[in-house]
Amino acid sequence: MGINLDDLVAIDVHVHANISPDGHTSLPRELREASGKHFGTKGPRTPTVAETAQYYRERKMAAVVFTVDAEHQLGHPPVPNEVVAEECAKHPDVLIPFASVDPWRGAAGVRMARKLVRDYGVRGFKFHPSLQGMDPNDRQAYPLYEAIEELGVPALFHTGQTGIGAGIPGGAGVRLRHSNPMLIDDVAVDFPELRIILAHPSFPWQDEALAVAVHKPYVYIDLSGWSPKYFPPQLVRYANSLLKDKVLFGSDYPLITPDRWLTDFAALDIKDEVRPRILKDNAARLFGLAKE
Template identity: 35%
Template sequence: MIIDAWAQHPTLRHSQDEIFASLRRWTRREVPTEPIPLSATLASMDAGGVARSLISAWYAPRNVMISNDEVADFVAQAPERLVGVGSVDISKPMQAVYEIRRCVQELGFKAIRVLPWLWEAPPTDRRFYPVYVACCELGVPFCTQIGHTGPLMPSEVGRPVYLDRVALDFPELKIVAGHIGYPWTDEAIALVTKHENVTIDTSAYTAKRYPSALVEFMRGHGRSKVMFGTNYPMIQPAQALEGLDALALDDESRALFLAGNAKRVFNL
């Protein structure tokens, strides 16, 4: 079984947002002019052998690229395949708390994701703290990004060490740090080794591009701390899995990486 810990079914607002224009220097894809059917996302999952994907909303200061209600609609169309991940506007603390409660209690979402680079603020910024409290109260993970940003936005807010302070202040909060943390991979490994409730997902990287330090960690004492992710549609699942066999993970490590850790962390 394979679970994708980080994906999104993009709306046109998400695909066409100017902040992602710089990513096309890597993907070389044309900007969509028509909505992408949900069947395309499900077909991509099938091609990569992915059983379930956690698909996220995207809230930014100036634009709700994918709303929570849109994610709920996608999940309703394929409830056995898709799992909802909500997002919120951290500039409106009480509204954010109410929305997190709605996402979990009414929409059935399994996590909340907010990306520091979209807000140009590290996860220690005071605006994030009501989000952490709400996630703790509701027992859902807080998902975020670590490492440099693909879009041309400041990367400093993605330093993994910022999450050290968050994990100390909220030891009961499950934190999923996506995108590996490169070029601060050693920092990310130290972070998740130190804190029981902090894990890494490998979204935005293919298996053949995982840093050697991360692979060694996955083979050993970090086998329960890393989960598979794609960042679909930027990377297709089949592409993200290229080079998996070369990692030489034993059966237990491989099973935990591909699904077991995500099942545990997201309570699937």
Template identity: 35%
Template sequence: MPVIDAWMQHPTLRHSNHEMFESLRRWTGRGLLEEALPVELTVAALRAADVEIGLSAAWYGPQGALISNDEVAGFVAEAGGRLRGVAGADLARPMEAVRELRRAVQELGFVALRVVPWLWELPPTDRLYYPLYTECVELGVPFCTQVGHTGPRKPSETGRPIPYIDQVALDFPELTIVCGHIGYPWTTEMIAVADKHENVYIDTSAYTARRYPAALVDYLRGRGRRKVLFGTNYPMISPAQALEHLDRLELDEEARELFLSGNARRVFAL
């Protein structure tokens, strides 16, 4: 069964070796990269787990681009159709950010925008996001963001589904919002927000299948089968690692197909 990875990135050295990821390197037992990761290595990791498409994102923070949109476009060009681009944006320059998002979608062929709130220490309800939400609606692309606590050494407050995602969805009911990292330890809040709002979704990135909270597994098996997307947070977790215990979830055939690829194909218009 084909797989689509809704949250991943092909890293640059600026990204992988950043000091804020020291805690993640400690958890995974991986050291600093000495040289840039080849795109073919990422493609091989996707292929090994039957990942048809990986949505590879740019990373922008207050200190600049850790992975720029143009770098992502280069990775996509090298990947032989296995990667699609997800744009990043500089919140500190709202008009420039809107123009860059427009360029990324219309000229580079990117399929979404991702902003990581803890990088900016600004919740998704901050006014600097709102021009980007408007542009996402106009362009017809989803807004992807992180929910839940932060593994990196940054405050976790910006990852609360309630009130932040709930309020954005109220203000922009036409905006498709994909919330990565399942929202833990506020997973039940995240499920409630996804239930409440037609265009709010959850992705499972940063968690392997055996670590999904029971509430999320129940949701995925039942009423939430059209609301949850598979993701990895590669290279922190490889697709093979993320999927190793998938059978333990006891998903029926429909739920499994929707989770692994069907929901992402629909939400991102792939």
């Protein structure tokens, strides 16, 4: 049994798998607690993949689920991609597995990406340049992008400020400049068939993200990580017009719940004909769940 679009009200393209069945977490405790404080959550929330599936099933939503592999910079092993994919495979009616491969892994990372798609059914890849400590246009990452482009699955890049490291002296070594969306413009040029998602309203580079998404036909924007009531006005304007087919619903669960996000989205000045595109239709086309 797979995803039945007719049964869904939305597809959340940005959901984190923060813990494995054996209790291993995706981030060190200090970073988890700091991000929870930044987002105003009551302590670190770490639902399992199975709990996440039930949460979204109850809301008649599907979710794109991934961990973040930033082991080179953080010195902390990620939740294994294979585990995330296997757990998602138990809930194919609501979960879409993505993976994350640290570009610092080099040739081993390329082999890993191919195996994850071929043997584990992974449908895309998540990158977090600030956590991974590398500009997304660093040529060291290019063999990995080449493989992902060849595999025909999307690459989702964190952009803008991050709550991870926020409030910790020195930001825990997390450098925001790596997540400027203009750096991803180079990736879109050099890999013209690669489907790219710019995650989050890209503060303080919102205009740059809009420019890249307008200019490059296979660059999309997800709206995760912020309550819609805080969206910059130019983001809302472009979502209603030039980017109405390229903007995607994302929450950043469990840091922000889809319940909160959708409540605030309902009050946003979005055209009636655009709302279903943002909530479900654009993602369905991007992930091959619906016909173009």
